[in-house]
Amino acid sequence: PDGEVLRINHPDGTHETFTYNELGQVLTHTDGKGQTTQLLRNGRGLPKWRQDAKGQTITYENTTRPFASSP
Template sequence: MLRIKHPDGTAETFTYNTLGQVLSHTNGKGQTTRLQRTSRGLPSSRQDAKGEWIRYSYDKALRLTVLVNIVDQDLFRLIIVLPATSTW
């Protein structure tokens, strides 16, 4: 799906990679969120419309192990390290 048109006249648009995975989403207000992906298709980073980033790291079993959230322009970082044995 490349575009969704809503009854209120707004529209959402999407872009995809060759594997059909979402690379960007623009909402009805024109705000775009972008994803970068690893060679295996997992999200490696996400940038929202405000320019804030989340970075993702994985272990060899492709389990999410680290989230780094750059919250503001002063590069304040929130780092969450997940134990390899954690389940959600």
Template sequence: MRYTRSFCFSDDIYQIASPEGNVIAITAPDGSSTQIGYHETLNLPVAVNDPAGRITAYTYDERGNLINITDPAGYTTRYGYNAQWLPETITDALGKTRHLHYDTLDQLVCFTDCTGETTRFGYTEYGDLETVTDALGHTTRHHYDAAGNPVRTDYPDGSHETFEYDRLNRLTAYIDGLGAKTAYELANAKQI
């Protein structure tokens, strides 16, 4: 078996990966380490052991859907799925449930939090997220060009942000809600 080790120069963090490419250990500059264990057939994380020895456990069904997360204090969050195996309920350790509802195309159309507040989602004919409307009726609207690139987002407060692209659909500029423009220059054909 061959394990790989990588180093992040920005914050002196080491990662060790298994032969399957899973990160199994993350070591900080002070030597403290977080260990990650994986399910042997699903190849998904089943336990994360932090530097203080606290373990967060993950349980999956036979399809690989996350069923439970148990935090170090022993509190469990449960996940339920619909017939299409999309997440339908999220129930926290206090028994409070969040509900997710989908359309016939399996797009999330509303999310109801544990207080009963609902956020609604609308989509373009091409399946791109077009609107997000919160429980108070405030709507954020996304606009796209003919290539499907997001070109503008309008916020409920009247502000907006825009995105510009070159003829190859690469992002060339971002303009924030205050009008400040950030331009992106391509260093080569694959980098910004």
């Protein structure tokens, strides 16, 4: 897919960046502080897990409901 937002520049000089899979779904988001959140998706494109910049992981069931988390 085309047209995804790759970078947002903020007036304070910071920026956010995004990466996507071939379906146009967000895989990573890096915020203005340089902290990256990652998403791993299953074959249907639904999230399997999400890990934030501090290493906290949230695992999802076959839906988008959180199933478990770890510090």
